[in-house]
Amino acid sequence: MSHRFNVxxxxxxxxxxGTAWTAYHIGNEGKRRPAGLAIPSDVPPAELAQYLYDIYHESATPTNGDVFEIAPGLSG
Structure with a gap:
C-alpha cells in the first residue's frame, strides 16, 4: 500500500x-529517493498526514502551509 502526500x-x-513504513522524496522528474524519515509502525494510515505535519511543520510557508494526501492508498 502506498500513499502520496504534498508536504x-x-x-x-x-x-x-510488512509492519514497517518507508518514506521517499519524489523529485520533479518522478524519481524517488529515501527520505530518511522514521515513521513508527503503529501510526495508522489515517494519521500519516498529521504525523508528517508534526515532523515538517517548520517547512510551512505562506503559500505552502498544509499537508494533504494526493494519492490515497495506491496498490503497488
Missing part, C-alpha cells in the same frame, strides 16, 4: 512493507 510543497511517498 508543504514537497511530494513524499509512504509505503507499507
Amino acid at each position: 508543504f510543497g514537497r511530494i513524499i511517498a509512504i509505503e507499507r512493507s
